[in-house]
Amino acid sequence: MIGSSPLPVPGWLVLLLLLSLSSSAAAARITQFSVLTGSDGTETVASVAAQPRNFHPLDRPSLSAGYTRDVHWLRLIVAREPGDPAELWLEIQPPYLDDIRLYEPQPGGGFSERRAGDRLPFAAREIPYRGFLFRIHPPPQGSYSLYLRMHTTSTSLLFARVWRPDDFHPAALEEALAMGFYYGMVALVLISNLIYWFWVRHRLYLAYAFYVAATAVLMSSIGGLTFQYLLPGHPRLADGAVGAGMFLATFASGLFFPMILRLGKRWSLLLLMFRLQVWLPPFAAITLFTGHYTEAGHALVLFNLAVTVLSVARAVRLFRDGVPGGTFLLFSLLVFAFGLLSNFLTVLGLLPGTLFAVHGVQIGGLGHMLLMHMAIAARVRAIDRERQQALAQAAAAEATAGEERAARRRQARFLSMLDHELKGPLAVIGGAVQSLRRLAGAGEPEVTRRHQRIHASVGRIDALIGQCLAYDRLDQEGVEVRRAPVDLRRLVAATVSECGEAGRRIECVFDGAARLSGDGGLLQVALHNLLENALKYAPAPAPIRVRVAQEGDRMVIEVADGGPGVEAASAERLFEPFVRGDSDLPGAGLGLYLVRRIARLHGGEATLAAVEEGGACFRLWLPLAEGCR
Incomplete structure (x- = not known):
């Protein structure tokens, strides 16, 4: 598609009148x-x-x-x-x-x-x-x-x-006035598009300005104005100006029209043809010096004609899809194609020569300039609306995020206050229970059971507060994992010892080396939550099995129990915050969520593995550091 020279309605009427x-x-x-x-x-x-x-x-x-x-x-x-x-x-x-x-x-x-x-x-x-x-x-x-x-x-x-x-x-004077008006409007379009580009910085305006300028160069060369006013003493340069103008206009067309036509993968052929419009002219320009312009010009005219037909087809599709500016774009290309087709067929010798046909490209600019301007303006307005909507959504998201951060800060202060206010009384209650047990001795079984229940309740409250504090800390953005070499044998032994008497049910199996690079404190929290979950749901004296093994470039920690198991449909929900299993057992529903969160902070994952014999088996896998393999 060679560039058309945008021609306003009055100039078109004057020129058409002169020609006819x-x-x-x-x-x-x-x-x-x-x-x-x-x-x-x-x-x-x-x-x-x-x-x-x-x-x-x-x-x-x-x-x-x-x-x-x-x-x-x-x-x-x-x-x-x-x-x-x-x-x-x-x-x-x-x-x-x-x-x-x-x-x-x-x-x-x-x-x-x-x-x-x-x-x-x-x-x-x-x-x-x-x-x-x-x-x-x-x-x-x-x-x-x-x-x-x-x-x-x-x-x-x-x-x-x-x-x-x-x-x-007088005919030449009228012609000069029409051309002056014509090129004056072209200059106005060129300058206005450059101003719009400088204002909104949208490359569509810049590409269209270049397209208009290149077309003006072509039209002034075809019309003899370049030779008459710019190169009167350089006939060789003026002789090559038409070919150079056609190559330049083809190049500009290949840059502009893919933008306005919004070509996707389904229009890969047309996109390739536009790319050829960009790539071929620099090579074709060599023919101006080798004497083969006749053959190159003939081939380029046929190629541009095919591009024009496909571009109209694409504009029809955009019109049907309701793309902003699609109506203006379609009619702009139809008007342009009419003049361009008559010009091409005349240039190729397929239509009888008339001045109307030769100036078909200019005459086809009747509505091309204004309609293309409207299409570009509609497209840029739509893009600007989308940008404003995106900015509004981003502002709303930022406001929501700010509210969430403020809520988290309030929650953190509340949990910190709760921890401070309850830790002291809980410690007093725990100490008082132990003193009462020593004073009462072992003579009254009922009293002993009550002391144990009080002690267990204090432990649950303390664990609940600890989990809430851990959730608040780990659920923040930018949590830092302080990596260091971790000996999983020692970590497992320390965690099992924290389980007290219930830890006797836990069996530990180590396959090979058990070292990795990670945050030992966080990993101990994850393992503690897995063991607590298993002890809670597996009836005593069913054993709890802990397996630590290296599988390729990662370390796997498995905690299996003999409890009631988990339905496959509910497996993923258990890792969500505040979700608990189908039982009346106490808990906040944060344990497994924290396990997965800690695993992902290390670049690993926590999953529920299928168990054929019943019960549940949770797998925590973690990547190995280079120095720990």
């Missing part, structure tokens, strides 16, 4: 326009004039032969109209033709030769104009034949018009 009315009026003096068939490029004007039957008449004073290196001979039969002056002007378009030779019959016989083309300095032209103008002098009565020889490396496209000088000047 003035063109037909000027062309009326050419009564016949024909092309020589069977030319091999070696003919002279004398040999051509001697074979009038070999000229094939065309419907209009224009030739469209596509990309070819052939030499074309044309014959124009010109007749005066009433009131015409002795001198008329023959206009030849487009301005990017390389070599044009006009042969005019002389009164004494023979032909005079005059040359033009973009390979001659602009000062060599008979009349300074962006196109080519020749002064001709038809006879007062009847008509006479002019011969044109055309040879160009770009598309072989030619239009001829004969003007009265007095009619040409």
